[in-house]
Amino acid sequence: MNEKDISIQDDFLTKEKFEELSAIVTGIDFPWHFSEVLVNEDEETDAGILLHSIYENRIPRSHFYNTFLPIVEALNAIVLFRIRINLTFRLPVPHFCDFHGDMQTITALAQQAQWTTSILYMGTNNAYTELENGQRIESVANRLLSFPASIKHRYGTQTDELRRIVVNFNYLKVDTGEGYLLRPSEEITG
Numbered sequence: 001m002n003e004k005d006i007s008i009q010d011d012f013l014t015k016e017k018f019e020e021l022s023a024i025v026t027g028i029d030f031p032w033h034f035s036e037v038l039v040n041e042d043e044e045t046d047a048g049i050l051l052h053s054i055y056e057n058r059i060p061r062s063h064f065y066n067t068f069l070p071i072v073e074a075l076n077a078i079v080l081f082r083i084r085i086n087l088t089f090r091l092p093v094p095h096f097c098d099f100h101g102d103m104q105t106i107t108a109l110a111q112q113a114q115w116t117t118s119i120l121y122m123g124t125n126n127a128y129t130e131l132e133n134g135q136r137i138e139s140v141a142n143r144l145l146s147f148p149a150s151i152k153h154r155y156g157t158q159t160d161e162l163r164r165i166v167v168n169f170n171y172l173k174v175d176t177g178e179g180y181l182l183r184p185s186e187e188i189t190g
Contacts, residue, residue, distance in 0.1 A: 005147060005148050005151075006131070006135070006145075006146070006147045006151075007144075007145070007146040007147070008137060008143065008144070008145055008146075009143070009144045009146075010140065010142065010143050011142055012074075012120060012142055012143065012144035013071070013074075013120075013142055015142075017070070018141070018142045021067065021071075021122070022122055022123075022141075024064065024067060025052075025085060025122060025165055025167075026122075026165070030052065030064075031052060032050035032051065032052055032087060033050065033051050033052065033053075034048055034049075034050055034051075035048060035049050035050075035051055036048045047088070047089050047091055047095070047157070049086055049087065049088055050086070050087040050088075051084060051085065051086060051087075052064075052084070052085040052087075053082075053083075053084050054068055054083035054084065054085065054167075055068070055080060055082060055083040056081070056082045056083075056084070057081065057082070058080075065083075068083055068167075071120070071167075071169070072169070072171070075116075075118060075169060075171060077116075077169070077171030077172065078171070078172050079171060079172035080169075080170075080171050080172075081115065081170040081171060081172070082102065082168070082169070082170040083167065083168070083169055083170075084167075084168045085165060085166070085167050085168070086165070086166050086168065087163055087164065087165045088127070088155075088157045088158070088163065088164045089157070089162065089163055090157070090158055090159060090160065090161060090162050090163070091157045091158075091159060092159065093159070094127070094156040094157050094158070094159060095156065095157045096130075096154055096155070096156045096157075097154050097155055097156075098154060099132055099152040099153065099154045100152055100153070100154065101117070101149055101150065101151070101152050101153075102117050102149060102168055102170050114148065114172065115148070115149035115150070115170060115171070115172050116146055116147070116148060116149060116169075116170070116171055116172070117146070117147055117148070117149045117151075117153070117168065117169070117170055118144055118145065118146040118168070118169040118170075118171070119144070119145045119146075119166050119167070119168055119169075120142075120143075120144050120166065120167040120169070121139045121140055121141060121142070121143045121144075121145075121166055122141065122165035122166060122167065123139065123141050123161060123163070123164065123165060124139060124140050124141045124161075125139050125158040125160050125161035125164050126138075126139075126158050126159060126160045126161075127139045127155060127156055127157055127158035127164045128155070128156060129145060129153055129154070129155050130153060130154050130155070130156070131147065131151055131152075131153050132151060132152040132153065133151075139158070139164060139166070149170060
């Protein structure tokens, strides 16, 4: 793993855009779906997780899809694989999921191409994302963490705030020969 492949950007969205998005995903009308499985079927869970799938494998899965298009455009993704929102609840002792890649079903493809995982933190709490090299990235509101999808990561649940919400993006970069450049695709912007 190369440290330069990992990017942490604070204040990713403007204050107004972040507040608008936060109001949507924390609103009473935002639908959540319960899953006992955090990452793997055989993984022991303490509280499960709430999920909302926005987009997966070329198919918009939520009527909130258009809400996330400005973020996809800001990421300049050429191909979008998935957008999923995760919500975990406070536990008295942190629970850690297994190390995983968000694109495990296409791991070989993720390693061959420059797929990227980005995590947008919707609140500040004492949970964090841990990369397989041991680096820990704190959950800070409006922080965007980006890294190659081939890098395994995990999260631990928080013990301070009632909920932790993150938005996961999985998308493809294009190599221009001068380094990686992200460009919007016709699929996403057209």
